[in-house]
Amino acid sequence: MYSVINQIQIDKKKVFIRVDYNVPLADGKIADDRRIAESLPTIEHALSREAKIILGSHLGRPKGVSNPGFSLLPVAEHLSDLLGRDVIFPEDCVGDAVKKLAGDLREGEIMLLENLRFHPEEEKNDPHFSKQLAQLAEVYIDDAFGVMHRAHASTAGMVSHFKEKGIGFLVKKEIEYLQGLLSKPAHPFLAIFGGAKVSDKIGVIENLMNHVDVFIIGGGMAYTFLKARGVDIGQSIVDEAKIHQAEKILKRAEIKGVQVLLPVDSVLASDILAGVKSRVANNGEKWDGLKALDIGPQTIAGFAAKIRQAKTILWNGPMGVFEVPDFEKGTFEIARAVGESGACAVVGGGDSVLAIRRSGIADKMAHLSTGGGAMMEFLEGKTLPGLKVLEA
Numbered sequence: 001m002y003s004v005i006n007q008i009q010i011d012k013k014k015v016f017i018r019v020d021y022n023v024p025l026a027d028g029k030i031a032d033d034r035r036i037a038e039s040l041p042t043i044e045h046a047l048s049r050e051a052k053i054i055l056g057s058h059l060g061r062p063k064g065v066s067n068p069g070f071s072l073l074p075v076a077e078h079l080s081d082l083l084g085r086d087v088i089f090p091e092d093c094v095g096d097a098v099k100k101l102a103g104d105l106r107e108g109e110i111m112l113l114e115n116l117r118f119h120p121e122e123e124k125n126d127p128h129f130s131k132q133l134a135q136l137a138e139v140y141i142d143d144a145f146g147v148m149h150r151a152h153a154s155t156a157g158m159v160s161h162f163k164e165k166g167i168g169f170l171v172k173k174e175i176e177y178l179q180g181l182l183s184k185p186a187h188p189f190l191a192i193f194g195g196a197k198v199s200d201k202i203g204v205i206e207n208l209m210n211h212v213d214v215f216i217i218g219g220g221m222a223y224t225f226l227k228a229r230g231v232d233i234g235q236s237i238v239d240e241a242k243i244h245q246a247e248k249i250l251k252r253a254e255i256k257g258v259q260v261l262l263p264v265d266s267v268l269a270s271d272i273l274a275g276v277k278s279r280v281a282n283n284g285e286k287w288d289g290l291k292a293l294d295i296g297p298q299t300i301a302g303f304a305a306k307i308r309q310a311k312t313i314l315w316n317g318p319m320g321v322f323e324v325p326d327f328e329k330g331t332f333e334i335a336r337a338v339g340e341s342g343a344c345a346v347v348g349g350g351d352s353v354l355a356i357r358r359s360g361i362a363d364k365m366a367h368l369s370t371g372g373g374a375m376m377e378f379l380e381g382k383t384l385p386g387l388k389v390l391e392a
């Protein structure tokens with residue numbers, strides 16, 4: 001079990017909160033501030049307890065070197081606007097200057113450290129770097145669900161230095177929803193998976209086999225499953241190494257009475273290009289060496305009908321190459337069906353969440369997860385390193 005920030009005595013103490021401010025930037029401006037907004041309940045709670053707040057985050061992949069293009073400065077400014085108070089922003093996340101600033105923090109003051117990944121030691125979970133971070137505070141709170149599947153200095157290494165540690169409200173909400181899916185889902189429970197990589201999802205499918213009534217598999221990963229069923233998939237994306245496992249999953253589902261819906265038709269083209277010539281073809285027809293880049297109309301109708309019957313839905317991964325308008329229809333139609341289903345829907349993964357937002361139905365979802373990889377590892381039954389270190 002984990003302590004939640006409101007169960008920990010943080011009054012007037014120095015509290016390090018690991019947040020996930022890995023926000024999209026466009027021309028140096030924040031393109032979507034959702035991650036910052038979602039951290040506010042935890043920060044506001046700490047403020048109400050007059051804590052001295054030190055926030056740590058990464059932004060992008062600066063590969064261990066300082067790079068102004070990945071500076072958290074725009075985030076510090078935006079956070080300051082949202083909170084209506086100053087946010088101290090040092091030039092680094094460790095070192096004497098930062099240590100002094102942390103030591104001098106007054107009650108109710110906030111400091112956001114510069115990008116943790118400007119130091120290669122962060123991702124290496126380096127003990128010395130971890131200790132330097134830990135020395136800044138007396139209490140550790142993790143509210144960055146999206147990186148909890150990573151054992152980095154700020155999510156794992158530094159935590160061993162704290163007696164008082166726990167999770168923030170954002171992580172609490174994530175865990176409650178995901179645990180709810182595994183422990184008490186309303187049936188029918190339907191899990192929809194898509195995207196290109198089979199390897200990321202196969203473990204989750206195996207673990208969910210005892211929980212769900214129906215799997216819907218679309219997107220690039222579906223063609224590995226179709227190949228396992230002996231369908232000719234032309235030049236569609238396939239993970240040859242996973243065909244055998246896909247075959248085993250299909251057999252197990254049959255034995256257990258779990259339905260697996262795969263595409264029955266697909267939109268085919270020679271290349272992933274806007275404006276390229278495309279056509280719809282059924283399974284079993286000649287695909288002429290073309291690639292399936294979206295699910296077809298019959299598939300959309302079949303998937304949507306199942307989705308409408310569901311009481312609980314989990315969705316991760318797009319149904320096609322939705323970044324190209326020619327191949328976006330399947331993903332957006334499925335998003336709409338999920339929105340209209342009235343089911344308790346939990347959606348994770350950047351692509352699926354984006355599709356839901358662009359469809360304007362985000363408010364119809366029970367929960368949009370801030371973690372793609374972390375959500376999948378949790379549902380796979382793995383212990384997330386960032387949670388393990390917080391176990392009391």
Ligand code: AMP
Binds near residue numbers: 197220318
């Ligand atoms: P993943 O990271 O595994 O969730 O994959 C997401 C990516 O899968 C997106 O960028 C999509 O463009 C891609 N994708 C979805 N369907 C297909 C497909 N049929 N063929 C190739 N790529 C696909």
